[in-house]
Amino acid sequence: xxxxxxxxxxxxxxxxxxxxxxxxxxxxxxxxxxxxxxxxxxxxxxxxxxxxxxxxxxxxxxxxxxxxxxxxxxxxxxxxxxxxxxxxxxxxxxxxxxxxxxxxxxxxxxxxxxxxxxxxxxxxxxxxxxxxxxxxxx
Numbered sequence: 001x002x003x004x005x006x007x008x009x010x011x012x013x014x015x016x017x018x019x020x021x022x023x024x025x026x027x028x029x030x031x032x033x034x035x036x037x038x039x040x041x042x043x044x045x046x047x048x049x050x051x052x053x054x055x056x057x058x059x060x061x062x063x064x065x066x067x068x069x070x071x072x073x074x075x076x077x078x079x080x081x082x083x084x085x086x087x088x089x090x091x092x093x094x095x096x097x098x099x100x101x102x103x104x105x106x107x108x109x110x111x112x113x114x115x116x117x118x119x120x121x122x123x124x125x126x127x128x129x130x131x132x133x134x135x136x137x138x
Contacts, residue, residue, distance in 0.1 A: 011036040011059040016047040016075065017091070018067040022113070026062065026091070029117060033124075036060075044070040048078055055083040060129060062111070065092035076106045087127050091115070 013036045017023045023040050030038045036059065041047035044067050051058060061079065065072040076088050090102050093113035102110035109123035 012039060012057055013037070013060040013062070014039045014041065014047060014051070014058050016041045016044055016061065016063040016067070016072070018042055018044075018064065022064070029120065030062075033117070033121070043067070044072070044075045048075060051079055051086075052082055055086070058086065060087050060089065060127070062089045062091050065090060065094050065097070073105045080106050087129070089123055089127075 011034075013030060013034070015023060015026050015030070015038060017026065017040075020042060023042060027038050027040050030036070039050070039058075041050065044063070047061070047063070048070070051061070063072040063075050067075075070078075072090055072092065076090070079086050079088060087108050088106065089109040089111055090097065090105070090107040091111040091113060095112070097105075097110055097112075099110050108127050111119055111123060
């Protein structure tokens with residue numbers, strides 16, 4: 001049996017990835033791990049616009065790095081210009097980031113694609129986003 005955690009009921013998380021399959025997969029995983037509403041954006045520009053319209057709406061943002069028009073580091077910088085304390089995770093398959101480099105860029109966690117659910121769980125725990133245990137059969 002594996003134990004996963006869920007966040008508060010009134011939270012909203014944003015996922016940003018230009019790959020629709022990865023976006024759908026990560027959204028499905030998060031919806032099984034949390035009671036948070038999960039909002040998906042296939043474009044960093046649309047994600048930034050949504051964030052700028054209501055910066056206090058999001059508890060967590062998980063973004064890809066390599067996307068057309070704006071990479072994840074630039075998105076992170078622009079989000080932090082609006083809300084310096086916003087929690088943002090970098091989920092990337094690029095292989096160019098270390099934990100230290102991601103941290104220096106402003107990310108709270110680095111998830112190297114493909115990452116196991118346990119890595120996501122550890123990042124959520126590290127960010128203090130886990131509050132209630134849910135047991136799932138192994």
